Amino acid sequence: MDNTTPRTRRNARIRQAIIKSAVEIIHHEGVSALSIRRIADAIDYSPASIYEYYPNKDAILAAVCLEGYAKLTAALQDYPATADPRVATRECGVQYVRFALANPDYFLLMFSSAGMQPNHNSEESLELQLLRSPAFMVIYRHIHALVEAGFCVVTPRYGVFQIALSAWQMVHGIAMLSLTTLRDGPLDYTIIRMTLDAWQRGFAHTVAER
Amino acid sequence: MDNTTPRTRRNARIRQAIIKSAVEIIHHEGVSALSIRRIADAIDYSPASIYEYYPNKDAILAAVCLEGYAKLTAALQDYPATADPRVATRECGVQYVRFALANPDYFLLMFSSAGMQPNHNSEESLELQLLRSPAFMVIYRHIHALVEAGFCVVTPRYGVFQIALSAWQMVHGIAMLSLTTLRDGPLDYTIIRMTLDAWQRGFAHTVAER
DNA sequence: ATATTTACTGAACGTTGTTCGGTAATTGAT
DNA sequence: ATCAATTACCGAACAACGTTCAGTAAATAT
Structure with missing residues (x-):
């Protein structure tokens, strides 16, 4: 199947950017400092957009x-x-x-x-x-x-x-x-x-x- | 010293009621369900009053x-x-x-x-x-x-x-x-x-x- | 009885996770 | 290339959170 269309590739890249910034925030400021808004800020998206890639915060933590x-x-x-x-x-x-x-x-x-x-x-x-x-x-x-x-x-x-x-x-x-x-x-x-x-x-x- | 004046006894009783209700909430609905407002509700106080007995939520968790x-x-x-x-x-x-x-x-x-x-x-x-x-x-x-x-x-x-x-x-x-x-x-x-x-x-x- | 300390509250602030209506961009079909 | 349909994105809002603070009621001390 075409799991490598331009769209899915972009999608994967953004998902990756989300958990990467999450990891960095956790590493530098601890888990308690991690918020959807901080992630959104770090990757230049709005908080609401994060939910296009992960259903909720727990899913992001699971990915981490x-x-x-x-x-x-x-x-x-x-x-x-x-x-x-x-x-x-x-x-x-x-x-x-x-x-x-x-x-x-x-x-x-x-x-x-x-x-x-x-x-x-x-x-x-x-x-x-x-x-x-x-x-x-x-x-x-x-x-x-x-x-x-x-x-x-x-x-x-x-x-x-x-x-x-x-x-x-x-x-x-x-x-x-x-x-x-x-x-x-x-x-x-x-x-x-x-x-x-x-x-x-x-x-x-x-x-x-x- | 008079660590058993009426006041200090009431004080101790309320502190005890706070952590008791905290324990019950945690036991029945998990740690994530514990909030200052839920505790205040359970013991018929306003959320702000809790802070007369414990400096913050972490102190309550520590007591638990x-x-x-x-x-x-x-x-x-x-x-x-x-x-x-x-x-x-x-x-x-x-x-x-x-x-x-x-x-x-x-x-x-x-x-x-x-x-x-x-x-x-x-x-x-x-x-x-x-x-x-x-x-x-x-x-x-x-x-x-x-x-x-x-x-x-x-x-x-x-x-x-x-x-x-x-x-x-x-x-x-x-x-x-x-x-x-x-x-x-x-x-x-x-x-x-x-x-x-x-x-x-x-x-x-x-x-x-x- | 009065002055002072203590107990308590309502309302507010800033932050959180999450949802939703609407707009901009991208895609697929003609 | 054009147009419809899908997808991506965002602003604003909601409810709930921890916490603070000015102000009122109650208890204590004098």
């Missing part, structure tokens, strides 16, 4: 979050390939925390409210949806390699997926608390590495079945 | 959070004393997640924005501040018992405090992701217990010094 997920995925992969999967897994976690602290506005927007998740398709099982989420898959593959190398034991009830989920939960807790309750406290990546090593050690042997 | 911290602390202790500190520690974590899912609005309000933490005194070290936070202390004592019983090994760099912090981060990640990304997915407390057991196993032996 989508960008955030992509950036997070890239950040998780931004570590040189390592022979030892244990180190690779751990450093992936460090990257997660690093991303959160480097982009606090992005991160809090993505993971603070209950309605900011990508393609929340309630038809499908949550597991399948996560497995199609690129960011989660980066973690998943690290855990898979960990298991392959014999550093991590799986059971029928608690497989690669569950371990990957647990890893995500661990680093997410570190990141989230660092941004909220522990903000402006010292952030020691040496200690975070020790925490992640301890987490890994917990899965080094069979998870007790219940 | 304070209540939340107290409720969380109570929830963490709401598990019968157990002989085995390993079980006690794990069930404390389960209670944390339970609280989050039972009070999603409270929890997200408390731990979503960067400015909702209690008495953020930047003079003092973060460690000392946490050690005076009742909720954290519940976790801290569990870890202390765990160490006392020999189920958990401490090192100079990574002591009871760090382990307790790690425990908090772990359950916080579970809770937070369950409320946001994993919301409306199934929540299996059996699997959460297995996760917390694995976490505990990671600290069962010496944390490798770096």
